[in-house]
Amino acid sequence: MRILSLAGRRLAASIPTLILILIGVFLLLQFAPGDTVDAMMAQMGGGDVATAKELRKFYGLDLSIPAQLGNYLWRLVRLDLGFSSIYGKPVASVILERLPPTILLMTASLSFAFFFGLVFGVIAARGVNRWPDTLISTLGLIFYATPSFWFGLMAIVVFSVYLQWLPPGGFEDIGTVRTGIWRVLDIASHLVLPTLTLGLIFLAIYLRIMRASMLEVLNLDYVRTARAKGLDETRVVTRHVLRNALLPMVTLIGLQAGTMLGGSVVVESVFSLPGLGRLAYESVVQRDLNTLLGIVFVSALLVITVNFIVDLIYARLDPRITAEG
Amino acid sequence: MDLTRLEINRRTALLTSAAIAANVINPMRAFAQETPRKGGVFNVHYGAEQRQLNPSIQASTGVYIIGGKIQENLVDLDANGQPVGVLAESWEGSPDGKTVTFKLRKGITWHDGKPFTSADVEFTAMNMWKKILNYGSTLQLFLTAVETPDAQTAIFKYERPMPLNLLLRALPDLGYVSAKHLYESGDIRQNPTNLAPVGTGPFKFVKYERGQYVIADRNENYWRPNAPYLDRIVWRVITDRSAAAAQMEAGELHYSPFSGLTLSDLARLSKDKRFVVSTKGNEGNARTNTLEFNFRRKELSDIRVRRAIAHAINVPFFIENFLGDFAKLGTGPIPSTSTDFYPGPNTPQYAYDKAKAAALLDEAGFKAARGGTRFSLRLLPAPWGEDISLWSTFIQQSLGEIGIPVEIVRNDGGGFLKQVYDEHAFDLATGWHQYRNDPAVSTTVWYRSGQPKGAPWTNQWGWQDKNVDKTIDDAATEIDPAKRKALYAQFVKEVNTELPVWMPIEQIFVTTITAKARNHSNTPRWGSTSWHDLWLSA
Numbered sequence: 001m002r003i004l005s006l007a008g009r010r011l012a013a014s015i016p017t018l019i020l021i022l023i024g025v026f027l028l029l030q031f032a033p034g035d036t037v038d039a040m041m042a043q044m045g046g047g048d049v050a051t052a053k054e055l056r057k058f059y060g061l062d063l064s065i066p067a068q069l070g071n072y073l074w075r076l077v078r079l080d081l082g083f084s085s086i087y088g089k090p091v092a093s094v095i096l097e098r099l100p101p102t103i104l105l106m107t108a109s110l111s112f113a114f115f116f117g118l119v120f121g122v123i124a125a126r127g128v129n130r131w132p133d134t135l136i137s138t139l140g141l142i143f144y145a146t147p148s149f150w151f152g153l154m155a156i157v158v159f160s161v162y163l164q165w166l167p168p169g170g171f172e173d174i175g176t177v178r179t180g181i182w183r184v185l186d187i188a189s190h191l192v193l194p195t196l197t198l199g200l201i202f203l204a205i206y207l208r209i210m211r212a213s214m215l216e217v218l219n220l221d222y223v224r225t226a227r228a229k230g231l232d233e234t235r236v237v238t239r240h241v242l243r244n245a246l247l248p249m250v251t252l253i254g255l256q257a258g259t260m261l262g263g264s265v266v267v268e269s270v271f272s273l274p275g276l277g278r279l280a281y282e283s284v285v286q287r288d289l290n291t292l293l294g295i296v297f298v299s300a301l302l303v304i305t306v307n308f309i310v311d312l313i314y315a316r317l318d319p320r321i322t323a324e325g
Numbered sequence: 326m327d328l329t330r331l332e333i334n335r336r337t338a339l340l341t342s343a344a345i346a347a348n349v350i351n352p353m354r355a356f357a358q359e360t361p362r363k364g365g366v367f368n369v370h371y372g373a374e375q376r377q378l379n380p381s382i383q384a385s386t387g388v389y390i391i392g393g394k395i396q397e398n399l400v401d402l403d404a405n406g407q408p409v410g411v412l413a414e415s416w417e418g419s420p421d422g423k424t425v426t427f428k429l430r431k432g433i434t435w436h437d438g439k440p441f442t443s444a445d446v447e448f449t450a451m452n453m454w455k456k457i458l459n460y461g462s463t464l465q466l467f468l469t470a471v472e473t474p475d476a477q478t479a480i481f482k483y484e485r486p487m488p489l490n491l492l493l494r495a496l497p498d499l500g501y502v503s504a505k506h507l508y509e510s511g512d513i514r515q516n517p518t519n520l521a522p523v524g525t526g527p528f529k530f531v532k533y534e535r536g537q538y539v540i541a542d543r544n545e546n547y548w549r550p551n552a553p554y555l556d557r558i559v560w561r562v563i564t565d566r567s568a569a570a571a572q573m574e575a576g577e578l579h580y581s582p583f584s585g586l587t588l589s590d591l592a593r594l595s596k597d598k599r600f601v602v603s604t605k606g607n608e609g610n611a612r613t614n615t616l617e618f619n620f621r622r623k624e625l626s627d628i629r630v631r632r633a634i635a636h637a638i639n640v641p642f643f644i645e646n647f648l649g650d651f652a653k654l655g656t657g658p659i660p661s662t663s664t665d666f667y668p669g670p671n672t673p674q675y676a677y678d679k680a681k682a683a684a685l686l687d688e689a690g691f692k693a694a695r696g697g698t699r700f701s702l703r704l705l706p707a708p709w710g711e712d713i714s715l716w717s718t719f720i721q722q723s724l725g726e727i728g729i730p731v732e733i734v735r736n737d738g739g740g741f742l743k744q745v746y747d748e749h750a751f752d753l754a755t756g757w758h759q760y761r762n763d764p765a766v767s768t769t770v771w772y773r774s775g776q777p778k779g780a781p782w783t784n785q786w787g788w789q790d791k792n793v794d795k796t797i798d799d800a801a802t803e804i805d806p807a808k809r810k811a812l813y814a815q816f817v818k819e820v821n822t823e824l825p826v827w828m829p830i831e832q833i834f835v836t837t838i839t840a841k842a843r844n845h846s847n848t849p850r851w852g853s854t855s856w857h858d859l860w861l862s863a
Contacts, residue, residue: 033748034739041781042738043375045385045759046459046767049777058514086376087535088515097535149565156571168575169568174538174559175366269565272572274536278564282374285737 007308014304018297022076025296026069029289035061036085036287043286059085072293081297082290086282091294095276099298101171102276104187105264108195110253113202118249120203121210122237128215136207144204152197152270159193166192169272194271198264202256209252213245220244243317250317254310258303359843364556365861367842370569370581371539371560377519378533380501381453384460386583386610386834389498389853391539391560395436396524397855398500399427399446400493402609402762406664406849408493412441412502412525416493422486422804427479433548435504436529443473448505450481457513460767461499464492486802488809490665494763497609497850527553527857537562547857554860570594573837579861580845581837582852583610584651588711591835592649599840604651606846607834609762610853611660614652614716614830617745617754620787624691624700625752631824633685635675638723640829642677647715648832655831657817658768660760662833662849665806668814673821675829682727699728706733707741707756712832717755747779749787758782758828762849764813769797772820788825 160168265277570590595602706717
């Protein structure tokens, strides 16, 4: 019950932010020259003025900007995200179609980055300034500095073109119809390369945070006490240090959940995945305001949810922090 | 910064041209003796998803590449670029040019089993071609009615003479027929059939997963005997060009149409025996690179300035070093691939001559101030392709050398159209002019005055010339083919003299296709056609 009321309060506190973000994005897109009808004519390679006028009326673009914004917000109050002009169907269903691949890719690469960042961070911290540390830190830096599209393309060239181990793109195999576990395995095999590509960049960040935080905690008094008690080093690390060192990592996950939604445009394009990032990019190019605002709305909700979960995890990791604090 | 970019691109382009030259003679003919093989799945690169798939209401290659396999047109072009009947068996124009009669093929059914009749043609022509279809609405402006005395006859009635040759050359693109019984009620644009098309073509629509793929299967009841050969076509949505090239190499894709890969990947794959990289089969999709002048800038309204700008740009150098064998020197709005209308190269041309350019500018009164600057311009490049971006940088550097600093302002598609063709917020603009087999379809609108503000790819330059307007109008209704050709030659001469838009480069799209494909690229608009005879060797 306490959790529920907490969730309610958090959501209520986020609503003003959410509205501000939506209004901001709406106005920002008004500054971009051209509207969805211009974008449509660009795509068609022609079109006459009478048709354009008719279409503008159909999409409600003939109204003044405050009226358009007012209409949008009023629809939102009734939980209606509107109609997508590129897809010709409700925005909610367009986003819902794209959500599973996005969330799969996001959770897979975040878990990958988190897990390996943690493991390598601990190894680096324990061997600080010796060769494992140097090796891990250098590799981390290389991953961080490499552009993801290049990483993705190289992964395709090596694993799909030369070795032919993994599919070069797409979400699942279209040639054969699979069900149950076979479909799961098929989708998984399609997600290996994108997950690695997206995850490696984040891995570098997690690794460095984990290393720094481990080094800090290792120097605290209670660790010295634990060692003085005669505990062996592994026990000290796993039982006493790790838990406290994890707090910054958890904070980071909360922050990055948002970036990952937007930041995967490149990876989605390279691996032809039908995700939210590409949808957002397309909506901007096609000036599909409803879809773009819908994505912002859903992403904001996701970020709020993730941050809420993060707060709960804090409390679990460190009982001194209460979720209500 | 621009210089380093220039160097890199020049190197890539050089590689490209060498590689393509090696591949010009492709070995397609050697397979003529093989027996066609039935079956197989053909995987196609689909680079830019459209809002819908019905070619009766949207004329663009992005729609034809899918919709053109499912729906069919009245006529198409044969291997020599001449009109050949598809849904129409024969046609006849009346002497006054105001009536065109089409006899339709018998025994054709829609994919849902209903018979195809002249009522479908009448409905599509009056409600889609005339009212919605881009370029169709201009072509059919004077279409008053389509009479259907029987199920196999459609008589097109025009208020003004319609040259039969114009109609037959426009209909391959602008003559796709939709089923009346599916579109009769409700708003045509919002009809769900647009995303699940039903046609008479060799392939039946199966599934469209937005952002991923489109699938169509062979039509067992197709009207051509023994066709089609393929079991299935899959269009895969791949927006990243480099990723598409990798998928070609991994064998996941068989065909990437309409220059869908990067110039450097085209060069690389053309050396690979598994692929054929060629401009063949795209002759009907010729385009020219443009340089558009805004006459609202007083400097540009002076013809000497426009000519000076043309003289200042070394086009042959640009083509050789950046575009390679995919492009050639253009001579005006009608490209040399258009055998019926090309007036030859003997119209006013502007050869590279920097001294002449400087002299013309001096003469016009724009002498170089201290620091060498005469006046500065804003150039808006269209975002349609790599070549436009290179071309705009080349223009910038060339004009810089004669004392005209150019600022390049980049936009996405919608923004470009809005700023150039509606708000006229440009000095120079550069993009593509698509030539659609007859100058009256999408070429003369670039020059005819009186275009409504906001109509993209039309005369929005603030320029008007009575002679040009008259030539265009006369040619549009001239029914004698020889006289029409002469009128268009005169038109090219006039616009090359006045130079409201300069079209100095001709390009044809490049196809990348698996070497296993047979009967491909055998017509001038092959990528858009129905592929009824396409097959894959084992």
